[in-house]
Amino acid sequence: MAKKKPLILVSNDDGITSRGIRKLVELMKTLGEVIVVAPDSPQSGMGHAITIGDTLRLDTDDIFGDVKAYKCSGTPADCVKIGKHYILKDIRPDLVVSGINHGSNTSISVLYSGTMSAAIEAAMEGLPAIGFSLCDYSQEADFSHVDEFILKIAKQALEKGIPKGVALNVNIPPKRNEAIKGIKMCRQANAKWQEEFDLRHDPYGRQYFWMAGNFVNFDKGEDNDEWAIANNYISIVPCQYDLTAHHALPILNDEWDF
């Protein structure tokens, strides 16, 4: 008897029309039955935002041909919620994948990432989940080198599972002259954005700002995602949603009076 095809839920944060999700849907179709629930417009930088106090729209879309797809007016986290609890109802997907994001989500960027919020939302539901990002912000980014690695990682997730409550943050180096060296399990690098605010004036004389940032890497280690990408490895950071700084509990219990 043939084994049942795995059910794979696909979302992203660049919106349902982006090239990254099209590539991810193509790849996942070779592994199982695919269903897409993605934002109807770009949602970059939405972090783990959800829609509270406002309504959501949800419509089917035939953009992926025979793959059932829905576009939603909400955030990436909303897409996973409505996918899991309304569209799929009692059917548990075997894997939730998000991306492929146009741009890096290494290091601290994981906190701002809509791509990863979809994956983390799925992990909260106890589902194996992966966010894929290509470290190239261009809308014309070259995705030609990603196939074998994304398939390899998704297959391992389907066959061997992901520890419960963990979502994988996968970043893929941009297409370079040299081939990708391999895949590395990493920790999140200690790096941050150093913002600058570019003050301008609109045609009516009122001021407005563009936020721009320089990425500053403080991490001297070689076991982190920034090092991996710089050295042409794919990085996988297992991410959790328990934010408790357990190391700080005894310090605060000891030093503070309350």
Add this chain to the structure above:
Amino acid sequence: MAKKKPLILVSNDDGITSRGIRKLVELMKTLGEVIVVAPDSPQSGMGHAITIGDTLRLDTDDIFGDVKAYKCSGTPADCVKIGKHYILKDIRPDLVVSGINHGSNTSISVLYSGTMSAAIEAAMEGLPAIGFSLCDYSQEADFSHVDEFILKIAKQALEKGIPKGVALNVNIPPKRNEAIKGIKMCRQANAKWQEEFDLRHDPYGRQYFWMAGNFVNFDKGEDNDEWAIANNYISIVPCQYDLTAHHALPILNDEWDF
């Protein structure tokens, strides 16, 4: 010689006109010099969203009388970024506080919380930071029991500091007949939202949804924030922005082939 008054940056996610931030500004004024940078409209559920690919507005506001205040069109995380890197520039605040949120941010809600994203953004900048939430969603919530506890916690943060890279998630029980029993350092409870989607039709016949959720607590421990609030204690969870699931690294390195 008199000691220099500490500089305290105040933000929130309910917006600059909310009652919660007004209370927090009043309290912080007794501890130091206060500057406010808060969203110009409610930003609940924004998680760690930031404004990318769009402009930001920033205007002064005299809503707090002699306290210098700015309202910003962005998210809570944007407010801290523009406060730190544009308004304050080279002046480091001694403390960043966010809130008082109208509603609980215990357990998993910390990930969706705009209140805590402001505090975590400040922690990323190496600043001592605290998010305060009252576990009462009502706009008419009773804040009369919070003063002594918020002052106690803010004073400790100013005097004893907070471990670097850690932001405190403080939740305060709603006003009950019984007095608050005390303050407990906690871990984030293992609980989640179980969503339901309420399908309706607009006057034009198109369908839309309200997302509604039931909170489900799986945690049997007594060292977590849900237990503390249920038992009339104030909970403090130290939160970090390194999402790496360090426990999962050896498992994945061992079990996966790559």
